[in-house]
Amino acid sequence: MVRVIRDQDLDDPTIEEYVHFPTPGRLAPSVPVVAQDQAQPVAQSVAQAQNIESVPVTDSVAQGQNSDRVPSSSPVAQSPIMPPVPVAHSVAQSRVSLVAQRSNRRSCATSGTLALRSAKINNLPKGKSHTVPPPKIAGHEWRQAGAGWSLWRRVPTISATGKRTSERKYVRYITQSAIERIYNRNGKSKPQTKS
């Protein structure tokens, strides 16, 4: 939190002091450095801000005890200097993002199949989804013929081998414009009629 530097700290350290030095990576460069006379009020204000009880570090340092420069129980060595990196959280986040990317790929890969399924559900002819299909008529079936549709009536018969089949008999040819006109009539647009 707060590290106090005195004049005697600037001298060359002994081997014993090297042992008590923190490793270079343990201290972040953003450690505030204050003079000795300013250490007490700054430490108190920081302690009040973080609801920490009175810090004994400044007292021991003020008495010139070099062995207590970085005590193991002091808040300076504990960690507001070097906050722990949430490694597990970041790994979990990256896994979640990977799963999301894979699911997006899967949805893109199946979009073609979904389009075919929706075309089947809507009973649209393959490759001609822009054309409006004619209305269904019981006992009849529509076949595409040119630019329109031809209506065929199903006649159930029994073949020579005794199998049940159905013959088709041609009924009528309907253009695509007639089908669209019927849908427009049932829908919104109506042409102007004579009053």
Add this chain to the structure above:
Amino acid sequence: MENRNHKPSLEEVQSWPVPLQQLELAMLCDSPVPLVAQQAQEHLFVEISTATPQLICQLWEEQERAQAVI
């Protein structure tokens, strides 16, 4: 495959399902005879039920008559 429509008889039109009768009326809206097309369009956008077979046959006759004159 047979794609050309012939003039239907009244019995034939009466045997058709209603959606096909309405589609036939919609087909007559594209008639080359302007009067037939106009009449078919006027009747198509009015509620029609039992009058449809008679109306279809009437429009077919008018169309054939007009084409014969031309």
